[in-house]
Amino acid sequence: xxxxxxxxxxxxxxxxxxxxxxxxxxxxxxxxxxxxxxxxxxxxxxxxxxxxxxxxxxxxxxxxxxxxxxxxxxxxxxxxxxxxxxxxxxxxxxxxxxxxxxxxxxxxxxxxxxxxxxxxxxxxxxxxxxxxxx
Amino acid sequence: xxxxxxxxxxxxxxxxxxxxxxxxxxxxxxxxxxxxxxxxxxxxxxxxxxxxxxxxxxxxxxxxxxxxxxxxxxxxxxxxxxxxxxxxxxxxxxxxxxxxxxxxxxxxxxxxxxxxxxxxxxxxxxxxxxxxxxxxxxxxxxxxxxxxxxxxxxxxxxxxxxxxxxxxxxxxxxxxxxxxxxxxxxxxxxxxxxxxxxxxxxxxxxxxxxxxxxxxxxxxxxxxxxxxxxxxxxxxxxxxxxxxxxxxxxxxxxxxxxxxxxxxxxxxxxxxxxxxxxxxxxxxxxxxxxxxxxxxxxxxxxxxxxxxxxxxxxxxxxxxxxxxxxxxxxxxxxxxxxxxxxxxxxxxxxxxxxxxxxxxxxxxxxxxxxxxxxxxxxxxxxxxxxx
Numbered sequence: 001x002x003x004x005x006x007x008x009x010x011x012x013x014x015x016x017x018x019x020x021x022x023x024x025x026x027x028x029x030x031x032x033x034x035x036x037x038x039x040x041x042x043x044x045x046x047x048x049x050x051x052x053x054x055x056x057x058x059x060x061x062x063x064x065x066x067x068x069x070x071x072x073x074x075x076x077x078x079x080x081x082x083x084x085x086x087x088x089x090x091x092x093x094x095x096x097x098x099x100x101x102x103x104x105x106x107x108x109x110x111x112x113x114x115x116x117x118x119x120x121x122x123x124x125x126x127x128x129x130x131x132x133x134x
Numbered sequence: 135x136x137x138x139x140x141x142x143x144x145x146x147x148x149x150x151x152x153x154x155x156x157x158x159x160x161x162x163x164x165x166x167x168x169x170x171x172x173x174x175x176x177x178x179x180x181x182x183x184x185x186x187x188x189x190x191x192x193x194x195x196x197x198x199x200x201x202x203x204x205x206x207x208x209x210x211x212x213x214x215x216x217x218x219x220x221x222x223x224x225x226x227x228x229x230x231x232x233x234x235x236x237x238x239x240x241x242x243x244x245x246x247x248x249x250x251x252x253x254x255x256x257x258x259x260x261x262x263x264x265x266x267x268x269x270x271x272x273x274x275x276x277x278x279x280x281x282x283x284x285x286x287x288x289x290x291x292x293x294x295x296x297x298x299x300x301x302x303x304x305x306x307x308x309x310x311x312x313x314x315x316x317x318x319x320x321x322x323x324x325x326x327x328x329x330x331x332x333x334x335x336x337x338x339x340x341x342x343x344x345x346x347x348x349x350x351x352x353x354x355x356x357x358x359x360x361x362x363x364x365x366x367x368x369x370x371x372x373x374x375x376x377x378x379x380x381x382x383x384x385x386x387x388x389x390x391x392x393x394x395x396x397x398x399x400x401x402x403x404x405x406x407x408x409x410x411x412x413x414x415x416x417x418x419x420x421x422x423x424x425x426x427x428x429x430x431x432x433x434x435x436x437x438x439x440x441x442x443x444x445x446x447x448x449x450x451x452x453x454x455x456x457x458x459x460x461x462x463x464x465x466x467x468x469x470x471x472x473x474x475x476x477x478x479x480x481x482x483x484x485x486x487x488x489x490x491x492x493x494x495x496x497x498x499x500x501x502x503x504x505x506x507x508x509x510x511x512x513x514x515x516x517x518x519x520x521x
Contacts, residue, residue, distance in 0.1 A: 058280035064257035
């Protein structure tokens with residue numbers, strides 16, 4: 001991804017900023033011009049809670065350039081509690097403990113590095129939901 | 135609208151062609167197809183290709199290939215729709231001839247994937263996904279299919295070895311195809327002991343990275359007699375051609391376990407061709423991954439939801455089965471040179487319908503279907519062919 005693209009998507013990568021459709025009231029992530037559910041104009045911005053559950057997951061051994069240092073890693077489809085699904089890596093968990101349906105929450109982590117002198121890209125990953133302190 | 139026939143086919147053996155460039159392998163296929171067709175009066179060349187710009191730094195590909203193949207002063211354009219580029223290019227050629235805009239069109243699918251390292255080819259393939267919201271998180275194409283397969287196994291209680299039959303069938307059939315990359319059968323043990331690429335997908339669930347080129351020559355069916363000059367054994371008609379899409383990102387699908395675009399495009403094709411799934415004698419599925427085969431069989435009407443894998447277990451997909459698939463090896467064994475795959479599927483269907491499939495021949499094949507899938511199910515192109 002280019003610097004311009006990383007800058008444009010910073011609110012999505014750092015805070016899961018999406019939208020709530022003014023017509024059908026459904027949550028949308030990332031923001032779109034047209035609501036995928038009712039086809040009306042989408043809007044206004046809405047930041048997701050970051051909580052969700054694992055819909056599916058995979059431990060990846062064969063990875064693209066830019067991700068070789070992290071190999072292997074686990075990627076999941078996470079169903080956010082507001083409704084949208086996102087693709088993201090899981091973190092702070094051993095492979096054996098991952099299961100479909102487990103509650104997770106968003107954290108900001110390093111996604112990739114572009115060599116010794118390139119940019120470091122941060123964004124959302126998901127970890128097991130921490131129990132709230134009493 | 136005119137009926138359209140395929141009057142010539144050409145195929146480069148699929149493999150790792152380090153000694154040949156993309157222009158050479160494309161020309162090989164085009165030359166063979168035009169020799170069969172017995173004509174040099176070409177109006178247009180449409181090239182299906184996904185990655186020439188990304189991996190080879192070569193765009194303007196159709197004109198490069200037309201130039202190298204001696205096709206000067208023709209219309210030439212590249213069509214890109216990820217792994218569905220080949221069938222998408224065929225559909226453009228079909229529309230060009232059906233509309234009367236062109237009399238003879240060459241469609242070539244070509245891909246060169248082995249000039250680059252595995253990491254950059256894998257990254258190139260991931261450009262078929264949403265770059266900002268899928269590929270940015272390090273997911274590959276295998277990874278996206280693995281996410282589907284994991285959930286499928288969970289929802290439908292499909293066992294780890296439930297998909298083995300798809301791979302075993304593809305290799306059994308590919309062993310009978312001189313153009314296939316892997317011309318040898320595999321055993322259940324080979325499948326069960328194959329290394330994981332992205333759990334639960336192992337190497338034997340997955341099609342290989344490779345180079346390939348295939349071409350077909352199209353003409354109006356009413357004119358096919360003018361070109362059938364004894365160079366080849368007969369024209370094959372395109373009975374239906376259709377395409378449908380879905381969300382580009384897997385995570386945006388209404389139901390990630392159902393190929394809605396396959397459902398829509400196959401229903402449109404059945405309607406246009408005036409056929410039902412029971413009329414189809416063989417089906418060249420897009421078996422890039424075994425899970426895709428199961429989902430395709432479900433979406434096109436051959437199995438109920440969650441039961442597509444049963445067809446592999448029951449061997450209903452073999453040459454003598456209820457619905458033979460991957461009859462000359464499919465993507466798994468013939469190989470999956472991505473932008474070329476849709477044309478290989480059609481060229482192989484033509485071989486079957488002409489009775490020229492050799493040891494892989496399906497008995498009494500009269501109607502065949504091909505389905506080419508781009509991305510994780512985002513673009514799906516279906517063709518039905520008949521004698």
